Amino acid sequence: MSLRLAAYAVCIEGGRVLLARHVPPVGQSNWTLPGGREEHAEDPFDAVTREFAEETGCEAVVERLLGVD
Template sequence: MDLRLAAYAVCIEDGRVLLAHAVEPDGGRTWTLPGGRVEHAEDPFDAVIREVAEETGLEAVVERLLGVDSRVVPAADRRRPGRPELHNVGVFYQVRVTGGQLRPEPNGDTAESVWTPVDDVPRVVRSSLLDIGLALARTAPVTGHVDAVPVGGLVQH
């Protein structure tokens, strides 16, 4: 089993959420939250700011911790064939943009980043992480935990 610690940014302004269009290893594209793997010895708090800058070109600050999500992606559902199942632990932060200019990630896995009306999210092909982040932002549970999001249809691992 692979284990991945990741940090994700939930940035909502004027009814719009900041999304990253991730290019998958199989060539597909999925809308998700800006964020990604926490590097060795890196604090997730710092990782989420780095990931926002790398993927979107925007500068951001963390406003608060939203919660943590833990999920196992079966090997058969991984985008890279031959990989074992993945245990992804995601730390979600509410962030606020303070500067920068929106742009694609240079030489990276993000083809584009856009501000999307929150009400439009249910109609796009997206990572379940996007739904988790929005649920955490909407409900602000004191436990920092929301129910798992079912995968299928427009919602992918």
């Protein structure tokens, strides 16, 4: 069994939630929170900041941890 660690951002402004469109090589696209897989030994806050920038082209500042699942 392999364990996948990931970090996702919840960005809310004016009652709207920012979503990123995921377009797989094959199949239908879907919408998800910006974020993704953590690199080996990467801090979750660094991972979500990096993934957010990669997926949106914007900088993010992490305010707090919302939860762990």
